[in-house]
Amino acid sequence: MAKVNRARSTSPPDGGWGWMIVAGCFLVTICTRAVTRCISIFFVDFQTYFSQDYAQTAWIHSIVDCVTMLCGLGFALCYSPAIAMVGKYFSRRKALAYGISMSGSGIGIFILAPVVQLLIEQFSWRGALLILGGFVLNLCVCGALMRPITLKDDQTTSEQNHVCRTETQGFQRASPSSTWTKEWVQTCLCGSLQQENNFLLMSDFIVLAISVLFMAYGCSPLFVYMVPYALSIGVSHQQAAFLMSILGVIDIIGNITFGWLTDRRCLKNYQYICYLFAIGMDGLCYLCLPMLQSLPLLVPFACTFGYFDGGYVTLIPVVTAEIVGTTSLSSALGVVYFLHAVPYLVSPPIAGWLVDTTGSYTAAFLLCGFSMIFSSVLLGFARLVKKMRKTQLQFLAKESDPKLQLWTNGSVAYSVARELDQKDGESVAIAMLGSNPA
Incomplete structure (x- = not known):
């Protein structure tokens, strides 16, 4: 055909x-x-x-x-x-x-x-x-x-599944009876299935x-x-x-x-x-x-x-x-x-x-x-x-730390707060070095 x-x-x-x-x-x-x-x-x-x-x-x-x-x-x-x-x-x-x-x-x-x-x-x-x-x-x-x-999303998913299948076949040929190989195959297949049907959860x-x-x-x-x-x-x-x-x-x-x-x-x-x-x-x-x-x-x-x-x-x-x-x-x-x-x-x-x-x-x-x-x-x-619930999370985030920002899905962006803390620490260190050149 x-x-x-x-x-x-x-x-x-x-x-x-x-x-x-x-x-x-x-x-x-x-x-x-x-x-x-x-x-x-x-x-x-x-x-x-x-x-x-x-x-x-x-x-x-x-x-x-x-x-x-x-x-x-x-x-x-x-x-x-x-x-x-x-x-x-x-x-x-x-x-x-x-x-x-x-x-x-x-x-x-x-x-x-x-x-x-x-x-x-x-x-x-x-x-x-x-x-x-x-x-x-x-x-x-x-x-x-x-x-x-x-579409682009479909192609990305398809490529990931293809890589997974290729690696699985390679491991099976290399050591078909290995326990580690069986675990890898099971993990790969479960991950692929979960990616396709994760909306059910x-x-x-x-x-x-x-x-x-x-x-x-x-x-x-x-x-x-x-x-x-x-x-x-x-x-x-x-x-x-x-x-x-x-x-x-x-x-x-x-x-x-x-x-x-x-x-x-x-x-x-x-x-x-x-x-x-x-x-x-x-x-x-x-x-x-x-x-x-x-x-x-x-x-x-x-x-x-x-x-x-x-x-x-x-x-x-x-x-x-x-x-x-x-x-x-x-x-x-x-x-x-x-x-x-x-x-x-x-x-x-x-x-x-x-x-x-x-x-x-x-x-x-x-x-x-x-x-x-x-x-x-x-x-x-x-x-x-x-x-x-989203409004409550936003309120709690502002009350606990004004540096914390909230994404639209309700998760706290700790990375943003961490970057701000690092910048504050660098500023303090520079100020200390400037006041004490020795």
Whole structure:
């Protein structure tokens, strides 16, 4: 097979072929996330055909989402790598690039929702699924656009790993049975593995991971039960599909405008706060949903929820990159999307069980709303504690020794104080020599 020539760059190009990567990721999100979310339109047909309740039917959608986020199977082989590639090609315009890329989900829902409903009416649910399967084959075209790029940080890490492997092989050839050689090999391999996955031990990333579990639990059921809920309050099938289209098109606006706004100088340093705000607003929308019993009331809900859903989805890679850095972004994003898997698997069936048990959607929607609000509050509380701790360290440093300076990561710069002490000592010595020439 021909060897792939990797483009080399010292920093993300923020343009050029990067826009083709954005276009490829845009198509990937249409073929994966949009198609997955449109499965809710099949929900009532599945219930009728298989004669199953809400909880049993919900497993169809939840298993699709879970496998996408959990395995190396199906959509997972396309979705996570495409998102990681965008992060490799963009730095200064990262939020905007992600906004355009992730807007494919909203555009896909806007277009596919009425089309899928029409396909079901014309060809039944079986024929509609076959046509969607043919459409998803366009992922092969998207994959052809993904051109690897090697950045300076990646090249440095790769060179270090190569040196480590070379030295390991040399020691193994020289003395394969030596205890010292075995210890060296183990140390080298552990060091390389630790360098690649050290973000897993970062407290900020652990908090983000926990919050993602609650956020993912809350966001998934709406796309399963939006159409059934609308039908239960007397909305027609076409109007329910129209609500999904509204949700999709506003999701697009949220993707792009949130990405563009948070790239502005006034909000660049507050992307983390914007992410929390968007998740919290979606949680509040959930709490209001049980009170909305007509189409004119559901339309504003779809607009609000869709906008902030697009907003926080755009900022997930940005916030992850802020915490772990660009070098570990691909691995960290894999972990973040992996953590979506379990909530995606269990939340729709749990919501369906609550609907079957209570005969109402209220309990299911309230649980989702509180879950998303808790996710936002948890991240906000963690950031507040970190800021307070940093302020306390700065105060203690100033009280103990005014010469001590504090770096932004909270560690005391003892080297600066040591240099100042050395200079003071030299000044005293010179003064003593000047006063006593003998």
